[in-house]
Amino acid sequence: MSVVPRPRAVRTALVVGGVAAALLARGALRRRIRRSPLWPLPALEEPISGRGGGRGAGALRLRVAERTEAAEGVVALRLTGERLPAWEPGAHLDLVLPSGTVRQYSLCGDPADAGSYTVATRLLADGRGGSREVHEALHEGVEVEVRGPRNRFPLADRHAYLFVAGGIGVTPLLPMARQAEAEGVPWRMVYAGRSRASMPFLAELEKLAGGDRLTVVAEDTDGRPDLAAALAGAPPHAAVYCCGPDPLRDAVAALLPEGPEGLTLHTERFAPAAPPEAAAGDAPFEVKLRRTGRTVTVEPGTSVLRALREQALPDLPYSCEQGFCGTCQQRVLAGEVDHRDELLTDAERDDSLLICVSRARGASLTLDL
Numbered sequence: 001m002s003v004v005p006r007p008r009a010v011r012t013a014l015v016v017g018g019v020a021a022a023l024l025a026r027g028a029l030r031r032r033i034r035r036s037p038l039w040p041l042p043a044l045e046e047p048i049s050g051r052g053g054g055r056g057a058g059a060l061r062l063r064v065a066e067r068t069e070a071a072e073g074v075v076a077l078r079l080t081g082e083r084l085p086a087w088e089p090g091a092h093l094d095l096v097l098p099s100g101t102v103r104q105y106s107l108c109g110d111p112a113d114a115g116s117y118t119v120a121t122r123l124l125a126d127g128r129g130g131s132r133e134v135h136e137a138l139h140e141g142v143e144v145e146v147r148g149p150r151n152r153f154p155l156a157d158r159h160a161y162l163f164v165a166g167g168i169g170v171t172p173l174l175p176m177a178r179q180a181e182a183e184g185v186p187w188r189m190v191y192a193g194r195s196r197a198s199m200p201f202l203a204e205l206e207k208l209a210g211g212d213r214l215t216v217v218a219e220d221t222d223g224r225p226d227l228a229a230a231l232a233g234a235p236p237h238a239a240v241y242c243c244g245p246d247p248l249r250d251a252v253a254a255l256l257p258e259g260p261e262g263l264t265l266h267t268e269r270f271a272p273a274a275p276p277e278a279a280a281g282d283a284p285f286e287v288k289l290r291r292t293g294r295t296v297t298v299e300p301g302t303s304v305l306r307a308l309r310e311q312a313l314p315d316l317p318y319s320c321e322q323g324f325c326g327t328c329q330q331r332v333l334a335g336e337v338d339h340r341d342e343l344l345t346d347a348e349r350d351d352s353l354l355i356c357v358s359r360a361r362g363a364s365l366t367l368d369l
């Protein structure tokens with residue numbers, strides 16, 4: 001059989017066509033890889049959770065359009081942007097501050113305002129630096145990255161509410177009170193603070209409540225709030241929402257078992273957690289870091305996060321240390337996880353964990369770090 005040689009023009013056309021097809025295929029493959037949630041691989045510095053889809057919108061760059069002094073030591077920031085995701089009372093934003101520090105702040109504006117979010121923060125002289133950075137760096141015109149909103153403190157559908165606020169803890173409760181008022185649901189609030197001048201949004205709440213629905217307790221003139229009396233005066237089966245310093249939340253929680261029947265307690269805290277205490281049955285385990293090539297031992301009474309920061313990776317990102325913000329989420333390559341958070345979805349738990357609270361079920365875990 002004889003082979004008829006192809007003319008040079010045909011061979012050239014075939015070669016050019018083949019090269020073009022290969023380039024197109026390579027471009028399509030690259031675009032597909034870039035769209036994949038696994039590309040780039042979740043960076044060491046970037047939480048997987050909360051980056052769009054799932055429980056909230058991804059990162060947004062918003063502008064500080066207005067900065068006001070809501071009380072002594074408290075600034076309120078109105079952040080504007082386009083097509084802001086909707087939110088409901090109780091939701092919070094993660095603010096990624098210029099230093100990379102991530103902090104959570106409750107939304108305290110109007111959920112019907114689709115063009116802006118409002119948060120407020122008190123300057124904490126002995127805090128971890130987040131509030132100081134907000135006060136010093138976030139001036140009008142500055143852009144800031146936010147993630148969320150996410151709601152870990154939703155307003156349950158009840159026929160009555162008692163709100164117990166301590167200082168800056170009023171921020172998530174303010175939109176709740178507004179919503180209850182708008183829906184005609186009976187509500188009362190006990191609002192405690194060091195002094196009237198230090199209590200944000202006090203004038204607005206007094207106007208909203210009118211009459212006797214708001215009990216203001218300024219410690220410098222009134223002493224401590226009578227929480228037992230407040231709980232006794234709550235309507236039966238009311239939902240009690242409490243946000244404020246730990247002693248206030250603990251006092252309300254301690255009173256509730258003996259308080260009026262049917263009251264349910266809902267609380268939220270954003271303060272950093274105390275170092276984890278060893279739970280019964282906790283045992284030491286090893287964490288192997290695949291990329292770093294190190295192995296770290298995690299003893300009972302400390303977290304994977306703390307052990308890794310102390311022994312191998314001092315710059316690992318974290319924020320709440322309580323398993324609710326998602327900042328410390330890391331990918332698991334091997335080993336069984338004892339998940340101790342309430343944030344991750346089942347799908348996320350298949351291959352990741354929050355290293356501030358979760359531990360190994362066995363002798364070791366291997367992480368993509």
Ligand code: FES
Nearest residue numbers: 319321326328356
């Ligand atoms: S630091 Fe917030 S979930 Fe771990």
